[in-house]
Amino acid sequence: MVEHGPEVLTPYGALRGSAKDGVAAFLGVPYAQAPVGALRFRAPEPVEPWEGVREATAFGPTAPKRPYAPPLDALLPDPDIAGDDCLNLNVWAPWDRPDSATKEGGPESTTPDGGPRSATPDGGRPVMVWIHGGSLIHGSAAVPVYDGTAFARDGIVLVSVNYRLGVEGFGVFPDAPGNLGLRDQIAALTWVRDTIAAFGGDPERVTVFGESAGAISIAALLASPLAKGLFRRAVVQSGAPIAQPLDTARRTTEAVAARLKVPATAEAFARVDRDLLLEAQTEVTGKGSPLTGGHSFQVVVDGEVVPRDPAEALADGASAEVDLLMGTTAEEYRLWFVPSGVTDRVGPVAQRLLLWKTKVPSRTARLYRAGRPQEKPGEILGALATDKLLRIPLNRLADARLLSGARAGTYLYEFGWRSPVLDLGACHALELGFVFDTLDLPETRALTGPDAPHGLAAAMHAAWVSFAATGDPGWRPWDPARPVMTFGPGLPSLVEAPREAERRAWDV
Template sequence: MVRTPHGAVRGRYEHGIAVFRGIPYAAPPVGPRRFRPPEAPEPWAGVRDAAAFGPTAPKPPYSGAFALYLSDPAVPGDDCLNLNVWTPEPGPGARLPVLVWLHGGALTRGSSAVPVYDGRTFARDGVVCVSVNYRLGVEGYGLFPDAPANPGLRDQLAALRWVHQAIAAFGGDPDRITLCGQSAGAISAGVLLAAPQTQGLIRRAVLQSGPPEVSERDRVRRMVRRMAARLKIPATAEAFAAVDRDLLLRTQAEVGRLSSPVLGGPAFGIVVDGDLVPGDPLRALTEGGAARDVRLLMGWTRDEYRLWLVPGGLVERVDRLGPVALAGAMARCHAGADVARGYRALHPEAGTAEIVGQMVTDHLLRIPLHRLADARPGGCHLYEFAWPSRRPGLGACHALDLGFVFDSGAVPESTRLAGEGAPQELADAMHGAWVRFAATGDPGWRSWDASHPVRIFGDGDGDGDGVAYTAHGPRDAQLALWPAAATLPRPAPDPDIRAPGAELASAVRRLRRSVGARRR
C-alpha cells in the first residue's frame, strides 16, 4: 500500500516487482470537464485497488491493415486520466531514477495498457517506470473557439506534476525524472520541455521518432470543421460535447483516414496557445535557452516511413505513381528538384517510395533532431535503430524499436511488428542504454559534437559486434542536400489567417486523389 496525494492505493507484486495500475492523476474529463483543462481528482477514503489498468481515453480502433501490426487495447470507463507505476522498492527512501512514458499513436490512438509498454523490465533494472494515459483526438487536441487548446498536453503536464509530488512514496527520486516518449509521445515530450510550466520537473528526456513541433492551427481547425460538416453541427466544443461519443469517434476516423505523415492532410496536433505552448518549441530549445540543463537522448528508425506506407499497400502504388509522388513529396517538404536529384544520386537502386519516404523522414524527424543536437553540443546523444523486422516489407520501421527499448519482445504484441525470433542481445543493448541514461544521463556512447556520433543499433555492419556501434555523420550527406532555410522552424500562422502554401496543399491533394483512384 502506498499513499498518494489523493488517497491510498494497493498494488500487486508481479515477478518481484510492485505494480500499481490505474491511479487517477486528474478527475474524469466528462460533463462540464469535457474539452476543459484537467482538474484534480476527488480524494477517496480507504484504500483504492490498483490491480488493473484504468480506462483508456476514447479512440477509434486501428484500421484492419494497421491492426495486423499494432496492438491498441481499449478499457471502457470515464476515469481515463490515470497512470501506472512499476517499482522494485515502494516506500520513501529508495530515491531511484524515474522514467515517465508518453505513448505514441498520432494523438488519436494508443494507451498505457499496450503490452509492449510493460514497465516491469525498467523496475527490474532499478528504474521506477510510470506510464500515462491522456486525452486523444478531438477531445484532446480539437481546436475550438469556446475551449482552451491542447487539453491532452495539459493532461500530460498534470501527470508530470503528480509524479513530481507523489513518486517518492513509490521509491522514486523526484529530482531524477526522465520524460520519455515515442512518435506523438516524443513530440509531446519535446513541447513540454520547452514549456515554462515544466521547468524543474524534468531532469532528462528521450525523444524517439518525434521532434519538438507544433501544428499549423488551420490544419487542426480543418479537421474539426470537416467533422462538424459531417455531423451537421457548429464547430464548437459545446456542440461536439452533445454528440454521442461513438458517433464522434467514427466521424473522426472517417475524416482522418487519408491523413498521414507522408501524404499530409488535416490532422490533430499540438498548437501554439500563448500559455503552455507560447511559441515554436524547437526554436525555444535551440535559440531561446529553454531547458538548457536537460540532457537528451534522441533518434529514429532507419525506415520510419515503411509503417506509414506498407500496411495499406502504398509502397507499390507510390512506386507506380513515380514523378507524381515525388512531386508531392517535394511540395510536402518544401524541397526543390535539386534535393530529389540528390537523393536519387545517393540511393541509385531505390524505388520512388523509398526516396519519398526518406525525404519525408528527414524533413519531419532527422533535420529538426540534428538542429536540436547542434544547438546543445555535449548535452545530447543520438541513435538510429536499423534492425529490419522479420515481417515482409517493414524493414526497420516506425515503432519497431519499442519492443527492444522495453525488452518486451516475448509478448505476442511485439511479434506483430517484429516477427518471430527478434534478437535478445539487441534488446539487452537498447534497454540497457535507456536504463543507463535514466540513471546517469549517459547511455554509453559519445555525446554529440562536431563529428556527429550516432549509435547504430542492429545494423550488423561497422566496427562493432553487430549489435551496436558508433558511426560518425551517417546521415550527413543526405541532410546536406537541404537548403538552410528548410531546417528552420516555421512559425504557426495567426489563428485568423489561412495558412500559406496553396501550391503544397494542391500537390498533396493531387497525390492523395491519385492514390485513392488507384485504390478504387
C-alpha cells in the same frame, strides 16, 4: 514467488497493487478527475482524495478512440478499456521482500504481506515517465509492449500515462483551452512530482520519454513554461519539435464539426454522442498519415501551454538544462508506405509531384535517387519524407544545442535492425519492444517477428536505463563530428556523421 497486496499511501489515499519477482505494479491510478460532464473540454482538475484502500491491480479506462485501420490493427495492438476515468497512470517499481528492512527516510511497509519498496540511500530511484504515441488519436498506457517490468527490474520506477486524444484532447475551439492532451500530461507529471516518493522514486530525477506523437508531445513540453522543472531528462523517439498555428489546426476541428453538422464549439461537441463523434473524427482523419499529410490532430501554438513554435524555442535555448536523448529508426516510412502499398503504387511522375508539393529541394531529391539506384520511387520518397520530417529536424536541434552551449548533454541514436514481417524493415515503432525489453510478448512479435535479437534489446534497454540514472546513455555526446549510436542491424556501434551527404543536401 508471487507476493500479493503491496500498499502505498499517497497524498490522495492508499493504493493496493500486485507484486511478482521483486516488481510491484500499481495500475489504473487516477491523476486527475474524469473528463466528463462540465470537465469534458476543460483543463484537468486534481483528483479527489478517497477513503480506504483503492485497488490498483488492473489497467484503467483508456481515452476514447477507435482502433487502427487494417492492416495496422494487427501490427499495433491497441487495447480499448471502457470507462470515463481515463486520466490515469500505471506505476511499476522495484519492491523489497516483506521482511526487508526499511531504510531511513524511505516509505514504510503498511501491510504484513507486502509494503512499499524502501527508498535508496540517496533518496530514491530514477523515475521514467512514458508518453505513448498514436498520432494523437490512438494508443494508451495499456499497450502490452509498454509493460514496465523490465525497467523496474533494473532499478527504475516506471510510470505510463493516459491522456485525452483526438478532438477531446487536441481540438481547437473558441470556448475551450487548447492542448488539453498536453495539459493532461503536465498534470500527470505534477502528480509524479508530488507522489512518486511513495513508490520509492526520486522526484528530482525524472526522465520523460515517448515515441511518435508522444515524442512530439515531449518536444512541446520541453518548450512549455508550464512543464518547467517537472523533469530532468527527456528521450524523444521518432518525433520532432513541431506545432501548428491555431488557425491551421482549427481546420481539422471544423471538418469534424461539418461532418456532425454542429458548430465548431466545445459546447456543441459536448452535446454529441461520443460514438458519433469518434466516427466523424475517424472519417476526417482516416485518409492521411504522419508522412503523407491530410487532416490530423496536432499540438498547437496556443500562447499558454505552447507559447511559440517548439523548434524555435528549443533552438533559442529552452530546456538547455535538460539532458536530451533523441533519434529515429532508419526506415520510419515503411510502417505507412509498405502495408498500404504506397511503395509499389508511386511511380517516377507521382514521386516528383509529391516532392514538389512537399517542397523538397530538387537537388536533394536527385542526390537521394543517385544514392539509391536499386530502390523504388516510393521507397526514395519515403526516405526523403523520413529525413525531412524527423532526422533533419533532430540533427538541427542537436546542432543548435551545441552552438548555444547547452549545459546538459545531447545524444543521438538510430535504430537499424530490420523486421522480416511484411518487409517492414527498420520501420516506425519497431524499436519499442527493444527499449522496453518486451520482445517475448506476442503483441511485440506482431511487429518484430519471432526471432528479434535479445542482445540488441538488452543493449538498447540498458542505454535508456543508464540515461535515466546518470544522464549518460553510454556513448559520446553530440559534438562537431556528429556521433550517432546505431542499434543494428548488427551490434550497436558509434558512427560519426552517417549519410552525411544526404544530410547536407537539406541545407540549401
